[in-house]
């Protein structure tokens with residue numbers, strides 16, 4: 001059975017591990033292989049430790065647990081222009097993809113953002129991340145005509161903005 005709750009500091013090791021494993025699998029063939037291989041779980045754990053200790057009032061990190069084992073997380077906040085809520089990250093352990101956990105976690109994230117008073121939310125997704133785009137579209141998110149060009153690990157990649165009314 002799934003439980004969804006705010007992340008706490010004792011979750012950072014597991015969140016950091018999921019974050020890197022999920023990047024390495026989801027972005028294979030999209031981001032350079034040497035860049036993905038160089039990603040450090042330890043560095044990501046420290047990043048998360050600092051993140052969880054410096055979150056503002058509109059910021060939230062959720063984890064989803066299967067029994068007592070964390071299988072994924074979502075990071076929520078406001079968009080850079082402060083006009084929308086933003087799902088800044090959602091990552092599940094690759095061993096648990098496509099089992100319905102993402103749907104539960106994103107649903108809980110949307111409910112939390114609505115509870116904070118937000119009327120809509122946006123997120124950015126790599127144009128080439130087809131599985132994630134299909135996931136968001138299945139949950140009612142729509143691509144907007146907004147794009148951003150980023151350089152990640154030496155590769156130029158396009159991001160698309162999606163939006164959903166809450």
Ligand SMILES: CC(C)(COP(=O)(O)OP(=O)(O)OC[C@H]1O[C@@H](n2cnc3c(N)ncnc32)[C@H](O)[C@@H]1OP(=O)(O)O)[C@@H](O)C(=O)NCCC(=O)NCCS
Nearest residue numbers: 026091092097098099100101102103125131132134135138
């Ligand atoms: C994207 C992600 C969060 C989705 O979570 P998930 O638990 O795997 O997805 P769910 O099982 O809840 O899927 C819900 C629905 O989304 C759609 N969907 C999910 N994954 C899909 C895929 N690979 N291909 C097509 N549709 C997909 C389906 O409609 C699915 O419903 P169904 O299984 O009943 O057909 C997860 O796969 C993940 O962590 N991926 C890697 C990281 C990532 O890309 N994060 C987003 C960065 S912007």
